[in-house]
Amino acid sequence: MSGAQRRTGRRPAELRVSAIGDRIHFARTEHVNWVIYAGPDGVTLVDSGYAGQRRLLEASLDTVGVGPADVAAVLVTHGHADHLGGAAWLATEFGTPVHAHPLELPNVRRDVLEQAGTGSVLRNAWRPGVAAWAFAIVPLLDGRATLGVPSVTAPPMRDDRLDVPGRPRMRLIDGHTSGHAVFEFDGDGVLAVGDALVTRHRTSPLLGPHLLPSLFHHDAERARTTVGAIGSSTARVVLPGHGEAWIGPADAAAEAALSAGAPW
Template sequence: MATQPVSTPTPRRRSGAARLTRNVLPGVHRLEHAHVNCYLIEEQGEITIIDAALPATWRLLPDVLAALGSAPDAVRAVVLTHAHFDHLGFARAIRREWGVPVLGHPAEAGIAAHPYRYAHESPRLRYPLRYPASLPLLARMAAAGALRVEGLDHLQPLTPGEALDVPGRPQPVFSPGHTFGHCAFLLADRDALLSGDALVTLDPYTAERGPRVVAAAATADVEQAFGSLSALDDTEAHTVLPGHGEPWREGVRRATAQARDAGAR
């Protein structure tokens, strides 16, 4: 019998609601905090964390690991889909406090070092006016530390297409556009794609739900981002686990088709 997802509140709920969904896929756990997802991949008692969420998420990690029957010394790596502040949040802390290496595409090194210096096609300040429903989402992210993310030097580089030698062996799928070094990660043995922000099911800048490309307020090259949906299609993954929003279980091609139909914001 397949392992069923089990969703529970995390023991601490400061700085925005937090929810741990155990076994969203077998051995893959989703931690959602203030509308940002990170994922913990378990393999033979060791863990890889995909994306480092927000600074306040760091305080949740010991309890999250305990809920999984694990501990900090089981974490072998943090792997970034990209280095925007809401995916870099506890990267510096986990490397400093636990000695965990942080991996990402070399093109993300500049953003990792300076999390608030990133390319985006449209002015960010106009979005809350145009999409007022986004204000509560952005406020929860800010309360969880989105405005105080520490930069990280010496990002350990990864190579697209080569499965990483970390628990779960995620395979980087180069998918630039949201940032110029963005990588999704294929979990081939689980028929799943961790899509980061190349494709989300909740856009924090508009509060719109369903598969889509993130608004131009946070996307470096919108045309390139839509072009990279083809790289996601090529994985043929059944399940998509996005950086924001709920998992998608109807196939990546159907998700990307809906994202194309939704268009740019």
């Protein structure tokens, strides 16, 4: 069945999918974003939302004219529950290869767990936005806050690029987690940065490029130190894991994030 034939329903109101050029599509929800590369060489998904957002993930692929079975690979920027829920489903249901930076593999497999736990969330529940955020994501976790992807592997490489559709470059920008990576589709001028920086988050009063609150980082100081390396990208569009796209040079996004810092 063709992609055009698969387009059968209306896009959910809580999902926005924007075309960033001809081959990159930015899927935004209130809680987290993901990126779809759909080109003549195939489909690559960067991050994949919460386990409870499977309907939105499928709808985003449908909007682009492809289906879950068409996804050739999932690239995970980091192993937090809001970025790998769909990847776990695709790996289980379709055998889709899931890849992450070698240093992030233990976190994605859940050999270790580098994400905010219940205790740390409760200790920060008095901060503006944290309690509301926590209550909102409970149903999205689908009872699987520690869901992992045991089959995850380091991505295949060819000529210093990932050997997946779109042939992006991968760069370690750690601190948020030990192996957090960003993916640059330089042929499209797009950099998918996961949570290395965000432009909006329910627990932050800041808008525009900034760092997430310290609650969410494995090493907050390291996250601040490494975000500047995004500036070496030639991308003209930066797609964060939370918030709107940054339209402009990657170095300007990095500088803005460093200037803004984190709300707490």
